[in-house]
Amino acid sequence: MTRVLERARRLRRELAFLLRLRVLPRGVAAYQWRARRLAWRLGDEFSLVSATEPEKLAALLSLAEDKHRVVELGTATGWTAISLLLADGQRVVVGYDIVERPELQMYLKLVSPAVRSRLELVCAPGEEGPRRDGHVDLLYIDSSHERAATIREVQAWAPALEDGALIVFDDFTHPEYPGVRESVQQLGLDGVERDGLFVHRMGAHQA
C-alpha cells in the first residue's frame, strides 16, 4: 500500500513538473523531460535537485536571446548548457566545472552530435577565466555561490565582456547562498533581479 501511495505521489509530482515545462521552447521542454526521466532511471538525485528550474531557465533563455557566445560557470550535468544550445542553433557554450560528472555524457547523448559539437567543457574553477581570446556575450554564474570566489570569477571574465554583454548570477535571492548577493554588492554592480537571477549589463548604468 505504501509503495502504491509513493508511486501515486511521484506521478502527481512528475505531472506537475511536466506542466511547468510549458514555459520553455518546445525543443528545450522535450529535452528537459527526457533528461529528467533519465535522471530517475540513473538514480541521479544531484541533477534532479540542482538543475535550473523551468521558470528560471525560461528567464535565462530569454536573456540569452541574440547572445551567441555563452559561458556557464558551474555546468554540473549539463542540462542548462544543453538547453541554451537547443534554444539557438548559432550558439556556442563553454562550460566550466571543478567536478567532471560522468552522468553529463549520458545527458549529452540525448542530443545530436551537431548540438554536442557546440559545447566545450573545461574542468577548472570559473575563476581561471578564459583560455582563449574572444568575446563572451553572456556569462552565467552558477558555481560556488561563495562571495570571494564569485568576485574572482567576475574579475577574471570581465576583460572578455564587451559593452552590452550580460553577467547573470544564479541564486541571487537564495537564502542559503548569501555570498552571491554579497559579491554583487561588493563589486558595486547595478542591474535587475529576475526569477531569482541578478542580471548586470556591461557598460550600462541604471539611475
Ligand SMILES: C[S@@+](CC[C@H](N)C(=O)[O-])C[C@H]1O[C@@H](n2cnc3c(N)ncnc32)[C@H](O)[C@@H]1O
Ligand atoms: C548548482 S550546480 C550547477 C547547476 C547547473 N548550472 C545546471 O543548471 O544544471 C553548481 C555546480 O558548480 C560547480 N562548482 C562549484 N565551485 C565551482 C567553481 N569554483 N568553479 C566552477 N564550478 C564550480 C559544482 O561542482 C556544481 O557542479
